[in-house]
Amino acid sequence: MATFRWPGNLDTFAPLRVMARELDRLMGRQQEYQQVGGGVYPPVNVFSGSDDMVVQCELAGVKREDIDLSITGETLVIKGAKHTAAKEEDVRYERRERGVGEFSRTVVLPDRVEPSQVQATLKDGILTIRLPKSEAARPRQIPVK
């Protein structure tokens, strides 16, 4: 289980990742680097707005009933399982790249959320979670009298 937290919008490792990617591109290894959806550590995107946050998670081949979402304070946990399509003894595998098994991804959100109003949709293998910020975390405009 892994956690990440950047202070605000500041991504400390962004320059390093850009450099790694540039190096890979120079060495012609881009394809390796760009592989997606694999294994038991699904990639996520986090977007933060003024009233809500949007988390996207790449879950190719995971069924809706196999996904379990939970929120505790500022922590969102996406759990699930990727099943094999066929029984091992029935078929002969030529190639096996897709990961199989349980996965769990913990996302520390930038703000507190209103857990009762969270909505999640799954479309074409991408899970989109809309998390409204809790009242206290929303920006409030104070009129100057």
Next chain:
Amino acid sequence: MTDKSDKNVKVSAGRVEPRHSESTVTPLVDIYEQQDGTVIVLTEVPGAPAENIDIRVEKGVLTISAQAVVEEPGDAYSRTYVSFGEASYFRAFALSDEIDREKIEASCSDGLLTLRLPKAASAQTRKIEIKSE
């Protein structure tokens, strides 16, 4: 700039990283053969709707290309952490002569593309009975 609506001007905080969509991604596959000889190819194409998937067989090569659609919430949101985007997927496989090219079937659900490649009748194992005279 003649635009007077200052408040609509967005200054993006931090670095703007290049979009992943600029390059092609190799999708992950599982390939297995069923007991009846049908070869199943499972390809992960997260974000690609069925209409964005193109499967071709040309000169014995099966190519799968797909374009993902990942809708970003819009300019009002800051990109706190972005690790995937609108990838275009591409992968090609050489087909064995035993595969019946006319009978290839494809279906897609939850970002997983399933291809069924049945063996041609001439390539299927046939049990030959010995006739007794």
